[in-house]
Amino acid sequence: MDDAIYRRGLMLVLSSPSGAGKTSISRELLRREPGLAMSVSATTRPKRPGETDGLDYFFVDQTEFGLRINRGEFLEHAKVFGNYYGTPRGPVEASLGEGRDVLFDIDWQGTQQIREKLAADLVTVFILPPSTAELERRLNARAQDPAHVVAQRMAQASNEMSHWPEYDYIVVNRDLDRSVAEVQSVLAAERIKRERQIGLGDFVKRLRDGR
Amino acid sequence: MDDAIYRRGLMLVLSSPSGAGKTSISRELLRREPGLAMSVSATTRPKRPGETDGLDYFFVDQTEFGLRINRGEFLEHAKVFGNYYGTPRGPVEASLGEGRDVLFDIDWQGTQQIREKLAADLVTVFILPPSTAELERRLNARAQDPAHVVAQRMAQASNEMSHWPEYDYIVVNRDLDRSVAEVQSVLAAERIKRERQIGLGDFVKRLRDGR
Numbered sequence: 001m002d003d004a005i006y007r008r009g010l011m012l013v014l015s016s017p018s019g020a021g022k023t024s025i026s027r028e029l030l031r032r033e034p035g036l037a038m039s040v041s042a043t044t045r046p047k048r049p050g051e052t053d054g055l056d057y058f059f060v061d062q063t064e065f066g067l068r069i070n071r072g073e074f075l076e077h078a079k080v081f082g083n084y085y086g087t088p089r090g091p092v093e094a095s096l097g098e099g100r101d102v103l104f105d106i107d108w109q110g111t112q113q114i115r116e117k118l119a120a121d122l123v124t125v126f127i128l129p130p131s132t133a134e135l136e137r138r139l140n141a142r143a144q145d146p147a148h149v150v151a152q153r154m155a156q157a158s159n160e161m162s163h164w165p166e167y168d169y170i171v172v173n174r175d176l177d178r179s180v181a182e183v184q185s186v187l188a189a190e191r192i193k194r195e196r197q198i199g200l201g202d203f204v205k206r207l208r209d210g211r
Numbered sequence: 212m213d214d215a216i217y218r219r220g221l222m223l224v225l226s227s228p229s230g231a232g233k234t235s236i237s238r239e240l241l242r243r244e245p246g247l248a249m250s251v252s253a254t255t256r257p258k259r260p261g262e263t264d265g266l267d268y269f270f271v272d273q274t275e276f277g278l279r280i281n282r283g284e285f286l287e288h289a290k291v292f293g294n295y296y297g298t299p300r301g302p303v304e305a306s307l308g309e310g311r312d313v314l315f316d317i318d319w320q321g322t323q324q325i326r327e328k329l330a331a332d333l334v335t336v337f338i339l340p341p342s343t344a345e346l347e348r349r350l351n352a353r354a355q356d357p358a359h360v361v362a363q364r365m366a367q368a369s370n371e372m373s374h375w376p377e378y379d380y381i382v383v384n385r386d387l388d389r390s391v392a393e394v395q396s397v398l399a400a401e402r403i404k405r406e407r408q409i410g411l412g413d414f415v416k417r418l419r420d421g422r
Contacts, residue, residue: 188392207346
């Protein structure tokens with residue numbers, strides 16, 4: 001009887017300044033949640049050794065990327081360090097329609113663009129580092145970057161963090177396991193939100209009619 | 212540093228038609244969540260053997276109950292089978308202010324009354340039985356009630372169920388363990404909602420200032 005209740009998938013966005021631990025959280029979340037799939041972006045940047053087209057990215061040339069922008073085929077797109085990145089709309093809408101949830105690792109600008117298109121399906125989580133010291137430690141720990149690159153990253157992190165009030169949920173990443181569990185709770189709770197469960201009206205009607 | 216982030220407690224309301232399994236879910240939820248306390252109601256009904264004043268109910272006489280209504284001391288109150296029941300406002304507000312969450316086992320009328328007073332702190336969950344057959348089985352299984360009492364309960368259940376669209380989350384109680392886990396997810400997710408975490412603005416400001 002309750003097979004009549006189904007739901008659209010939801011778009012789970014994780015944003016954070018770099019160095020807050022978002023990549024580790026995303027990876028562990030995908031491992032624990034088989035019903036969640038990572039959105040695959042399109043990009044104009046060259047394929048690196050070990051990357052697979054359609055799995056890591058959809059690799060397209062600049063002209064093709066421009067045509068797709070004009071055809072409205074991206075939920076969001078941006079130019080980063082001279083390369084274009086975008087979220088193809090088709091695969092995401094197909095997933096949502098089939099009740100599968102999609103994870104997005106995008107920044108506040110991408111989140112704003114998606115919000116304009118599919119606000120009802122959007123659940124947004126912002127991840128904060130536990131302290132400045134920890135943020136600096138993680139940014140410095142990244143490879144052997146020169147000091148001015150680290151300073152630039154800190155400035156970028158500061159800018160990204162200023163957008164926390166645009167997000168539904170805030171995770172302060174003190175501990176990876178706890179942070180992943182918190183995002184899992186968000187996913188589980190959002191799945192049983194009234195407005196996401198389609199067919200509840202008919203289901204209750206049958207319960208009340210005694211059928 | 213992140214000790215500066217704190218939160219108000221939230222009011223978690225569970226409502227359902229009788230026979231949907233709410234009492235079992237509440238009991239198990241309280242066992243699993245030490246940070247959650249059941250709201251203790253005041254009532255004019257006589258104390259039964261084994262009940263403790265202040266633990267099961269606050270037992271008060273009819274005059275006292277009336278005075279408390281007039282002084283606005285109840286978050287909600289109702290008359291059920293000739294007895295008055297109400298939720299005292301003071302202990303709940305004290306808990307919320309101290310960041311402790313409070314569980315309420317009340318019906319749609321009580322939920323509406325609380326929503327008028329403390330909407331921002333309110334999280335509402337409606338529990339549905341998985342099928343009419345299961346609902347009837349549970350209502351019939353209750354003691355040795357005559358048929359007309361069972362019929363009356365079914366009518367009451369039907370009326371209660373009609374209010375599901377007023378709730379934030381809907382749990383279809385197919386399995387006790389799963390349903391409790393779903394309510395736990397709601398609690399965990401609501402705790403990290405942006406607007407419940409007080410002090411985040413200052414926390415982010417210090418992160419951005421590099422302090």
